[in-house]
Amino acid sequence: MKRAYDDAKIDRDNRNIVNHSGRVACCTRLFNDGFDDQMISSRSGHRSNAVRLYKRPSVEQEKAVSHALDVPSDELQPNQKTVKLEGDVASSSVLQSSRCIRIELPDGIDTVVVCKNGRKTSITLQ
Secondary structure (H helix, E strand, C coil): CHHHHHHCCCCCCCCCCCCCHHHHHHHHHHHHCCCCHHHHHHHHCCCCHHHHHHCCCCHHHHHHHHHHHCCCCCCCCEEEEEEEECCEEEEEEEECCCCCEEEECCCCCCEEEEEECCEEEEEECC
């Protein structure tokens, strides 16, 4: 199994590679690609629910969970962008590690219409 990892150029540092590792890697890969337990068990040959032990989230899945739990914060470093608003200029910031856009409106603008995926909402500041 170690030779197979080496041939595939998979890093073995800090890993305990044994013959069962291929089965674990198969189950983990299928889990990360969204397959259900029944499909994973049919491919790996498991007859019990042991396949659950091999479900290891990918880095992308871990990031997605963290991202979903993030609370937008003004303390994050923004990526500054400038947005043209019918002759006036407003600045907007996309906050890193969040799905939030902060818009600084110039004086005289008190209503913002936000559109996304065919939906829109209007916000009026007083």
